[in-house]
Amino acid sequence: MKHTAYIKTVLGPIKISEVDGFITELLFVKDTNEISDKQKTPLLEEAEKQIKEYLDGTSKGFDLPLAAKGTEFQKTVWEALHRIPYGETRSYKQIAAMIGRPDAARAVGMANGKNPILLLTPCHRVVGSDGKLTGYAAGLEIKEKLLELEVTYGSR
Structure with a gap:
């Protein structure tokens, strides 16, 4: 249910x-x-x-059971997102390399955009190859705030 x-x-x-x-x-x-x-x-x-x-910065991660519905490729990408350390970012190209599909940066971007469990699966930590913020389902303003939060509290 x-x-x-x-x-x-x-x-x-x-x-x-x-x-x-x-x-x-x-x-x-x-x-x-x-x-x-x-x-x-x-x-x-x-x-x-x-x-x-x-x-509020008193925790840097989550310990919750997740079950996102998606294709095997999407699930592989989402699992890789969990390996991006708190306060750090990776590019779509870096994620593609992490999952053994170095030429799949665009497909990684598409999978990232389909993430149904925002925040808990940290797709906000993925940026463009030039380091610039790219799409986020909740909007770039929230993505920017999440990244700023992690940088601020990550140094504690």
Whole structure:
């Protein structure tokens, strides 16, 4: 059964979903009218706690069961994103090399854009080859804030 909760964060509201004990979706949303606690399961409450700790700089990672739906290639890319250290970035080309597909930078970009579990699967840490910020499903402003947060708290 799918449970969905909306949580308030310093970056705006987040929609997070759980199915059978796994986080399957995390999206930043604009409509704050939907925010409610009515479907918060123990896992969604733990996810909220960990997200808030991450955003306030008291935690640098997450320990939550994730189950993103996607192709095998997408899942391989998303797994590689988890290996990017907190406070660091990698280019699409570097991710392609990490997964053994050095000519697949564009495909990596497409997979990155399909990531259904933003923040917990850190696609915000992927930038263009020139180091510039590129697309982010929640918008470049949130991507920039997440990267700044990691640089700020990473030195602690």
